[in-house]
Amino acid sequence: MIEDKLAVLIDADNVSYTNVKEMLEEISKNGTPTIKRIYADWTKPTVSGWKNVLLENAITPIQQYSYTTGKNSSDSAMIIDAMDILYSEKVNGFCIVSSDSDFTRLATRLREAGMTVIGFGERKTPQPFISACDKFIYLEILKAVVVETDDSKKRTTKPKRKEEPLSKVDSKTIKLITDSVNDLADESGWAFLGNLGSYILKMKPDFDSRNYGFPKLLPLIKDINKFEIDERETGKGKIRHIYLKEK
Template sequence: MLEEISRYGTPTIKRIYADWTKPTLSGWKNVLLENAITPVQQYSYTTGKNSSDSALIIDAMDILYSSKVNGFCIVSSDSDFTRLATRLREAGMTVIGFGEKKTPQPFISACDKFIYLEILKSSNHDTYSITQKASKPKVKGEPLSKVDKETIQMIIESVNDLADESGWTFLANLGNFIIKKKPDFDPRNYGFPKLLPLIKNINRFYIDERETGVNNIRHIYLKLKE
């Protein structure tokens, strides 16, 4: 997750919240030391209540008002953080969420970008990180889902929305536009490392690679086949 976060910036504050007096969490010590993550102790005062959630929310708001960060990363599959994510975005913060496939849609939609833990192996995501749940994620190598008709239609509509007068759409703009529509969209969910291989697999678009004249950099454009 930290490698994923680094794609977006440098995580300057890293915290994980749990009742560290529980023997089942002793295995986290080396992981936290190796990654310079600060454990925050929260006693489980009442059965069925999660005091860690409240502590995370309070700390997040304190840090928000410190004006020392540009964004937040929340690791949780819990919809209780939906309002927190919404409030942080209202304050102009970028919010990236991590969670399991079971994460409720409201929390996913409240984030600028949401990444499923199942697709992470040794990947790289955000300027600032608060880590919540203290259970190690199960990592799987297979795709989470197939490229369904709904996803294909969303991509087609997005290409049409962004197309210039000649019908061409810049690939980089397309990726950002789709994430605004669907925060949990990620080519890796469908078994593709990047957006372009996914686009090629759909086989509904012409692809044009254009030279920029700068360090052999090419810009990729798409156009819907008639």
């Protein structure tokens, strides 16, 4: 299967540099990042933290001077580049990394052109930008912590286990999942788990089981305890397919 080619465009003024590696790993799950650019006025001290990670992650910095106080000229440069890339027909999708609602129209326009748009931003990202994307991932769930190994001179990273999830599994979330299962169900009431996640994303682009403290969708489903779960083996390789049905 040929993976989608993705253009990764980062707004350095509106996201943190602390979890760039984890973000790129997440992007790689959705396709191949063939273009990686980051936009800022690099003369400003506020973006100095980014400079140390650009070379390591092969991200091309784009310089954009702030011509007017209070205006973010990097936004305009990023939008212009996105449209140039769109018309070059070299990618199948875009990853827009920002917590700024100014990119709402850009995301909408790219989707109108048939592009897949994946958004990355902090929890503070306005809803209009989230809704304009096919999928939106909160950067907070990708953070890593530094862990000492036996050799004190070496340091490794592992996913951070947050004490508190970004969101609680409330009645609204349960209803969303329940309605989705029922919409996908066959005549006997069973729905294939493999189709559930993508179906929910069409209605709620920022849905992610990790937002609720679960690594995958199935553990979240089991915790809700509202569904029967049927694991079926198919084919010679005994591939396991999981089906759900409301109790």
